[in-house]
Amino acid sequence: MRAYAEGLVLIVISLVALWGAWQVPGATPGDTWAGIVPFSASLALLLLSGVMILGASQQTATGEDKTDHAATFEFIGLFLIALIYQQSFRWFGYLLPTAIVAPIVLYMFGVRSWIGLALSVVICPLVFHVIFFELLGVFPPFGEVFDLLDWIKG
DSSP: OHHHHHHHHHHHHHHHHHHHHHTSOOOOTTSOOTTHHHHHHHHHHHHHHHHHHHHHHHSOOOOOOHHHHHHHHHHHHHHHHHHHHHHHHHHHTTHHHHHHHHHHHHHHTTOOOHHHHHHHHHHHHHHHIIIIIIISOOOOOOOSSOOHHHHHHO
16 A cells, blocks of 8 residues: 555656646757756656556555555655645745755654754755755746845845
């Protein structure tokens, strides 16, 4: 049952990612489409999810224990957090949602140090901002309602 749940969650994530990749504007003649990498990664995830579901269907039915249910809820919870996180970019830009989600996800993955979780509120957005927006030159998404980046830059 756990493999089914994981496969289904991954299928939903890949379909949402495919939809997001199609939202990337088309390339001008002579340029490469900016959505090619997310589209390809989404397709690969969709195919791997299908393989996972097929593999789960071929396994013999064994008794399901409580950890399967807990893992299913963790996958679904992480998916919902990722979906809300991605959608919150539109309203609050990049920095504020990242500062909120980073310690939550780190806690879900087993980080229990309160100092580490508190530092992740600042370090994760800062490191990701430097890597993607400064070094790689990706345009940061600005928030419609409130954007911490506007407030920081003045």
